Amino acid sequence: MSRYPNITSEEGIRRYDAQEIARYCRRHLWKVIGRALTIAWFFGTFIIALQLDKWRGQQEIDKYKRARQLRQILTRLGPTFIKVGQALSTRPDLIRKDFLQELTKLQDQLPPFDSDRAFKIIETELSRKVSELYQEIAPQPVAAASLGQVYRAFLHSGEEVAVKVQRPDLLPIVTLDLYLMRWGASLLAPWLPLNLGHDLTLIVDEFGCKLFEEIDYLNEARNAEKFATNFRDDPHVKVPTIYWRYTNTRVLTLEWIDGFKLTDTAKIKAANLDQNKLIEIGVTAGLRQLLEFGFFHADPHPGNLFALPDGRMAFIDFGMMDQLEEFTKETIASSVVHLINKDYYGLAADFVNLGFLTPDTQIEPIIPALEQVLGKAMGESVANFNFKTITDEFSELMYDYPFRVPAKFALIIRSLVTQEGLALSLNPEFKIIEVSYPYVARRLLTGESPQMRRRLIDVLFKDGTFQWQRLENMIAIARLDSKFNLLPTAQLGLQYLLSDEGQYLRRQLLLALTENDRLHTEEVQRLWNLVKDDLQPGQLFNVALTAIRSFSNETVPTPIPKTKAPLIK
Template sequence: MIRAGRNLHRLVSIARVLARHDALFLIEEAFPLARLLSWPLKVRLIPRSRRRRKAEAGLRPGQRLTAALTELGPSFIKLGQALSTRADLLGEQMAADLSGLQDQLPPFPAADARRIIEEELGAPISSLYSSFDDVPVAAASIAQVHFAVTLDGREVAVKVLRPGVDAKFRRDIELLTWLAEGAERTVPRLRRLKPLETVKTFEDSIALEMDLRFEAAAAAELAENFQDDDSFRVPQVDWLRTARRVMTLERVHGIPVDERDLLLRAGHDPIEILGKAARAFFHQVFRDGFFHADMHPGNLFVDADGNLVAVDFGIMGRVDKPTRRFLGEMLLGFLSGDYRKVAEVHFAAGYVPADQSIDAFTQACRSIAEPILGRPMQEISIARLLGQLFQITETFEMETQPQLLLLQKSMLVAEGVGRNLDANVNMWLLAQPLIEDWMRAHLGPEARVREAVGTVLSSIERLPRLLQEAERTQAMMSGQGLRLHPDTVRAIFGDQRRRRPLAALLPWVIAAALAVALVMKP
């Protein structure tokens, strides 16, 4: 009861803000009873001027919700940014409106930033930096950034968490969890969309963002993945000046990637930059399975040499090997017009329940792809294709795949960056040779042979342990423990003399598989 009372009180205060912006529709849709409760808020509790009502009348629901979430503060700005990946839940237009949420908030005092730095690093500012700029260069929902210079003369950017922000997030996460539990309990049709799991995913991502050591580790991992590629760079982490609430990175000098005129005046070729961006995104997703999931123009710069430099690694995505394989096969099926193949990989991956009609799903895939793939090549949007695919999830009882939603959102942002650089060039066409090479290497006959050989080798590596376990179990059963007749033991574990010749054949199996691979190699 205490929990319910606390959350209800908080919900009322949030509802007031939502009502002020005529943005109560999400709560009303999730809880039909809320329509009756929200009516006084709309009509009587919060009178609005005629001018304000007229201004709001011209806004889309997503735009009104964006304004309300911005007023509600850091937790809800982050929530809106997370919801912007859920076109399957909110619809494509509303998700697009939420993606415009700005993360620029009033800064907190520099004195608080200095105090937090000194508490976290256990030393006075003067012994850490020779100079520290009290005016922040950026102030976001969770942290703000100050420029500084280290004692050895290096220019750095110092990111500091907002005071008390973790307590505010914990309070709002508790409320969101309570609402998600109520939604799953009272609105069965929402269970497929996994609202509780979505909140948990949001909570996990926020927990990572609340510890800047995790962000520093993400930056270091991404930098390691591109250590041999000068076209995409990550600022170096200063680990000696990094802690839970403070992170120090090499300062980036460059032009924001969306400032096309500045790039041209600096002598950079937008198409060349676009090609580097396409390759970097492809390598992150398919080669490494670890990608920057918030690479909007404010987080991507072009340095003096025309190379890309990324910042802000609080939101990162991971794609495991099976999912990458699924994406490759699905993309190949769509681009080749083999919609049956697209449907089959969805069923094989378990994304569509087995009791659904594969013929109907094939038809649905065709209906989605033909209008998009039939456009001029420079206008084709792979991200929009995925977004349309996620919109048919309810019809075929597909469960939400959070990692694919985040990827789709990241692709949409990447496409926006690409079109700003050159609207006549499709970034996916620039990456097509990489896509074809990756598919050939991971989906072709050679890849399947390598996979089979790998399975055999893995079995051989496990064989000694399996034999040891079998002999230990045999000894236990034939000793003081459970006694079995010798014929029974032999039937269960096999005759050791007959097993050895079988094991001796395994090297020949490997040799045969390798020979097949060599023969099939072009």
């Protein structure tokens, strides 16, 4: 029997379309009214209970009771509200600590649905009996999530697998909830500051698109394989294999992962795993997703990341993913460098390019506010930087200046803050900049694409003046990254300087060396002292020779393998 009477899965809309959903809901107005009354009843009783606690002076006594009540309400309202609760569980800046602890349970402590129904869904989707599909399958699920639940099983060929089965009657109720959320957002938007209300319905649309994609397990399987392809050269990242013969829209069969949740610090310590290494793997993987591939995991909560006994990190649940354009990746990289260098004019320009400010915004009045708020968040040292602090401080600007959060960046910010929170659970002293800035500096210095090389030039030149100190800082910080090798970077730089594309940089460097009618030998000496241990004369000769050969053959500059060049004998 469906928990949502008179709604059948066949009536659901397969892809998110706000107009189509509106038409569907207008045809089923009585269902919309019924659902709206149910939601209003649950939240109305909760608000009344909070108000009674306040009147009776029992807020502190009943706070944990109310937190449990909120979690139970979201659970009873179903998948859409559970997903909202999961998102809020990663936002300590928005939610009280007592509520936060309860909402965290929505990530992996949800009630399962009946296994008989789950097995019928498997047989319907895969057109075979469960016994024909699996040699053995557990009678009860090992985990229940917002959209489905997971069974441990063995294929007839012997492989141990996880079988993910979608909750019944999912699409119709999600459709109604998203319609009501969008309607509520449109009503609420005029009462909010312009910058906060502007994209409220767009954020609901973004959430709706991702939720509909997450409901389609074939889409999730494709995402998992794309993610695995991106990380095929990374021995520290594990992605489970998809078994396509046992997968369809509402059933997903994938390799079983044995590991420990990243929040289970006791088991991680008992397994003698290096917590700082796990942090580095997770943060670097997150940065590669955003700045290298542009294809990122938008739901990295603790239930989706596991530490494996061999020290690797496993990603699971690829339903909620997103893709960034090349321009966005480059701009994010340069904005991190502008922030670290406290170049608030450059940062404001990045905000315009990323959509946080409209192109017609007068940025000069905003610069002092950026300097005050972000300078406060940064503190006196780069090491004090963290995304959570930046997010908290930046939110203050939203009320006084025309900032807005583009819908896509709501997912990015959530992803970054969540990953940082996971890292902090492993090491409370963790500073994300110690991993992220060396990576960003290395990405810019190696300049694997023309666009990234142009970003490097933008960073190194300010108002036509070469920023010697920035180059020194970037090289020094990039060397903190164990994967950074100066020799290939030097070869790429020489190849670029000798190419047609490097004509502008050749001219600017000559001007920089003779700026203010003097030779800048002091700056050059400082740079040489910084890199001389990594660049021996014989190695430099090899690098120059390779670059000249590349130029004479008119080849396109490409990165060489990250191994040190042999010494000339």
